[in-house]
Amino acid sequence: MATYSRLPGSVALITLQNPPVNALSAAVRQGIVDTVQRALKDPKVTSVVICGQNGKFCGGADIREFAGPMLGPPLVPMIHAIEAVDKPVAAAIEGVALGGGLELALGCHYRIAHSKALLGLPEVTLGLLPGAGGSQRLPRLIGLTAALDLITTGRHISAAEALKLGILDQVTDNNVVDQAVEFVRRVAGQPLDSRRLSTLPCPPDVDSLLDKAMVKVRQRSRGALAPVACVQALMAAASLPYTQGMEKERELLTTLFNSGQARALQYAFFSQRVVGKWSLPSGASWDNSAARPISKAAVIGLGTMGRGIVVALALTGISVVAVETQEKQLAEASQAVPAMLQREAGRRGLATPPGVISFSSNLQDVSEVELVIEAVFEDMSLKLQVFRHLTSVCRPGTLLCSNTSGLDIDQLAAVTQSPGLVVGMHFFAPAHVMKLLEVVYGPRSSPEAVATAMQLGKRMGKVSVAVGNCPGFVGNRMLKPYLEQANFLLEEGATPQQVDEALEEFGFPMGVFRMSDLSGLDVGWRIRKEAGLTGPGVESTRTRQGRRYSPLPDQVCEAGRLGQKTGRGWYQYDGPGGRVARSDPWVHIFLEAYRAEHDLVARSIAPEEILERCLYALINEGFNILQDAMAAGPEDIDAIYVFGYGWPRHHGGPMFHAGQVGLGRILERLQHHHHNHPDVPHLKPSTLLRRLVAVGSPPVQKWREFINKERVHSQL
Numbered sequence: 001m002a003t004y005s006r007l008p009g010s011v012a013l014i015t016l017q018n019p020p021v022n023a024l025s026a027a028v029r030q031g032i033v034d035t036v037q038r039a040l041k042d043p044k045v046t047s048v049v050i051c052g053q054n055g056k057f058c059g060g061a062d063i064r065e066f067a068g069p070m071l072g073p074p075l076v077p078m079i080h081a082i083e084a085v086d087k088p089v090a091a092a093i094e095g096v097a098l099g100g101g102l103e104l105a106l107g108c109h110y111r112i113a114h115s116k117a118l119l120g121l122p123e124v125t126l127g128l129l130p131g132a133g134g135s136q137r138l139p140r141l142i143g144l145t146a147a148l149d150l151i152t153t154g155r156h157i158s159a160a161e162a163l164k165l166g167i168l169d170q171v172t173d174n175n176v177v178d179q180a181v182e183f184v185r186r187v188a189g190q191p192l193d194s195r196r197l198s199t200l201p202c203p204p205d206v207d208s209l210l211d212k213a214m215v216k217v218r219q220r221s222r223g224a225l226a227p228v229a230c231v232q233a234l235m236a237a238a239s240l241p242y243t244q245g246m247e248k249e250r251e252l253l254t255t256l257f258n259s260g261q262a263r264a265l266q267y268a269f270f271s272q273r274v275v276g277k278w279s280l281p282s283g284a285s286w287d288n289s290a291a292r293p294i295s296k297a298a299v300i301g302l303g304t305m306g307r308g309i310v311v312a313l314a315l316t317g318i319s320v321v322a323v324e325t326q327e328k329q330l331a332e333a334s335q336a337v338p339a340m341l342q343r344e345a346g347r348r349g350l351a352t353p354p355g356v357i358s359f360s361s362n363l364q365d366v367s368e369v370e371l372v373i374e375a376v377f378e379d380m381s382l383k384l385q386v387f388r389h390l391t392s393v394c395r396p397g398t399l400l401c402s403n404t405s406g407l408d409i410d411q412l413a414a415v416t417q418s419p420g421l422v423v424g425m426h427f428f429a430p431a432h433v434m435k436l437l438e439v440v441y442g443p444r445s446s447p448e449a450v451a452t453a454m455q456l457g458k459r460m461g462k463v464s465v466a467v468g469n470c471p472g473f474v475g476n477r478m479l480k481p482y483l484e485q486a487n488f489l490l491e492e493g494a495t496p497q498q499v500d501e502a503l504e505e506f507g508f509p510m511g512v513f514r515m516s517d518l519s520g521l522d523v524g525w526r527i528r529k530e531a532g533l534t535g536p537g538v539e540s541t542r543t544r545q546g547r548r549y550s551p552l553p554d555q556v557c558e559a560g561r562l563g564q565k566t567g568r569g570w571y572q573y574d575g576p577g578g579r580v581a582r583s584d585p586w587v588h589i590f591l592e593a594y595r596a597e598h599d600l601v602a603r604s605i606a607p608e609e610i611l612e613r614c615l616y617a618l619i620n621e622g623f624n625i626l627q628d629a630m631a632a633g634p635e636d637i638d639a640i641y642v643f644g645y646g647w648p649r650h651h652g653g654p655m656f657h658a659g660q661v662g663l664g665r666i667l668e669r670l671q672h673h674h675h676n677h678p679d680v681p682h683l684k685p686s687t688l689l690r691r692l693v694a695v696g697s698p699p700v701q702k703w704r705e706f707i708n709k710e711r712v713h714s715q716l
């Protein structure tokens with residue numbers, strides 16, 4: 001709703017009230033329409049201020065309403081009515097003015113903001129465009145270049161930047177409502193024509209800026225509809241009168257609204273919030289578990305991951321003891337880390353935190369910290385050694401975390417004096433940049449330890465997801481069948497390029513083989529060696545541990561082709577460290593020889609089969625994970641894939657995508673592929689998938705409840 005009050009001196013104050021962010025629900029829109037009418041009719045009122053309750057102007061349209069039929073007054077005429085008022089109307093912006101919230105402010109004649117306010121048009125991130133006139137008013141106010149940037153990236157900007165761009169008329173450190181009231185009193189009676197943005201001319205696109213932007217946007221966000229529609233709306237603003245521009249805006253918005261992509265992106269928005277409210281099968285959650293405050297931490301091992309973790313911690317203001325026992329590595333890290341910290345702080349617009357990192361080669365130096373993150377090589381015996389040492393040097397009560405990407409947390413906990421204080425904190429490279437953190441709880445991890453790791457993740461700006469302790473946890477466990485299928489497809493006749501192109505066309509920033517070259521083929525090789533699947537003494541067959549196995553990646557790695565770092569992998573590069581992947585005749589000859597050796601006849605494989613085999617195998621493992629209670633719900637898996645594995649956000653995440661494709665279809669295709677490849681257990685449809693199909697394929701939002709019920713009745 002919106003409340004109305006008349007302040008002394010003939011100013012009407014309209015306050016939006018819809019906690020927590022004053023989203024423009026039907027009730028709020030009705031409230032605005034009614035109160036604006038009231039202000040218009042009241043002869044004693046000479047000017048109007050619109051503000052939001054509880055320090056937040058407005059977080060935009062109410063996203064929850066998008067799923068149902070449109071009720072209440074529509075936004076566009078509501079904003080037009082405000083713009084048409086013949087008394088000055090000012091938006092008093094505190095907290096946020098985002099999406100429809102900023103569009104509402106653009107309909108006001110003046111905009112005054114608090115210096116800490118954030119403004120933006122993030123609709124593109126929800127699969128939409130600023131469809132309440134924002135795509136037409138903003139370029140009229142700040143020009144095409146700046147409007148293009150804000151609308152196609154959806155980024156939030158500070159009040160200072162908004163003032164510089166011309167979005168705001170005034171910024172204040174004081175009470176913003178008081179300032180806005182004073183402002184409108186001052187301007188009351190002045191002509192308003194030039195303040196009505198819809199009546200101003202839009203600058204023309206003289207340098208084909210928008211054509212160039214369209215090419216860039218299509219390249220950058222492969223397959224995503226909203227960024228393209230945003231540019232089209234700006235093209236309309238630049239070339240058509242306002243009314244026709246608005247018609248185009250509405251037409252584009254309708255197309256986007258009805259697209260699966262908008263639903264996927266809105267689901268992704270809510271998933272991110274759902275996973276923050278973690279809960280464990282034991283019933284532990286934020287409601288009953290308190291996080292410990294952490295001000296001093298240590299990181300053990302200063303390879304690529306360890307360095308990134310040090311930077312991520314330091315950026316939060318935590319003092320970090322960075323330990324590396326190899327002198328050469330320590331010397332390199334103590335040069336590299338401060339530079340990384342400075343770069344990352346600059347990228348985030350922060351001052352470099354002074355002197356919070358100390359470097360050491362001595363493990364004894366961690367004795368005073370409250371939390372340790374071990375980031376040594378992915379080798380269980382080495383990690384056990386580190387944990388034994390830590391438990392003897394750290395003071396009682398220190399949280400011991402491992403950055404393992406898939407090893408058994410419980411085994412590590414078992415060698416410590418307080419197994420309850422051991423959790424996994426699985427970062428993704430580069431750890432100071434990537435948003436995802438898997439917080440891995442073992443059977444003995446205490447709720448307090450999980451809460452502390454989740455809270456620390458939040459402080460570092462991560463999307464932290466609590467996951468159970470199983471080989472590979474959630475992300476890498478699902479990656480295994482995906483990678484496996486990609487290798488099998490090579491055996492059957494595909495090339496690395498064909499596989500990568502199909503996946504990149506789907507929307508992944510990089511296909512599986514390009515990704516493997518980037519991370520290094522030795523990484524996977526070592527994990528397979530640890531699992532007893534490859535290495536000296538393992539027989540070179542295509543069946544290992546009772547299932548089909550492809551030795552292809554082992555052989556490429558053993559040929560010294562480790563990927564980008566050696567200039568050769570599944571592709572060739574200009575040299576070691578090269579970034580541009582080119583097809584390599586060596587790989588094609590190697591694949592032909594391999595197929596001949598194993599009597600495999602190459603066949604032509606369609607992109608559809610590539611996608612089905614890779615993605616459905618991965619999705620199937622997601623169902624197994626839910627069935628095993630290693631993830632609390634499909635949102636957790638989807639957040640992991642969107643934030644950590646490059647799953648295209650406009651496809652929501654693997655589990656959401658399964659629902660979009662249709663669970664019946666996924667089941668049928670898995671059955672088909674499993675029938676053709678009975679020696680591949682990952683293609684055998686999971687029991688949970690079968691159960692969901694049997695009960696009529698409920699929407700993804702209902703799975704959590706279904707799984708819990710099935711578990712109670714021991715159906716899973």
Ligand SMILES: CC/C=C\CC(=O)SCCNC(=O)CCNC(=O)[C@H](O)C(C)(C)COP(=O)(O)OP(=O)(O)OC[C@H]1O[C@@H](n2cnc3c(N)ncnc32)[C@H](O)[C@@H]1OP(=O)(O)O
Pocket residue numbers: 020021023059060061062063064075096098099100101122123126128129130131132270273274
């Ligand atoms: C016709 C088309 C015209 C307009 C289209 C639009 O306006 S689309 C909406 C554009 N707005 C946005 O994209 C803003 C989305 N919200 C945010 O970015 C953040 O929530 C915000 C406002 C920066 C606040 O962040 P904070 O970290 O403080 O809180 P949190 O994100 O956890 O949100 C708190 C709860 O509010 C819910 N929520 C936030 N925004 C909206 C919204 N626009 N509609 C509905 N609900 C919203 C959010 O889900 C949280 O709910 P909870 O139940 O507590 O999880």
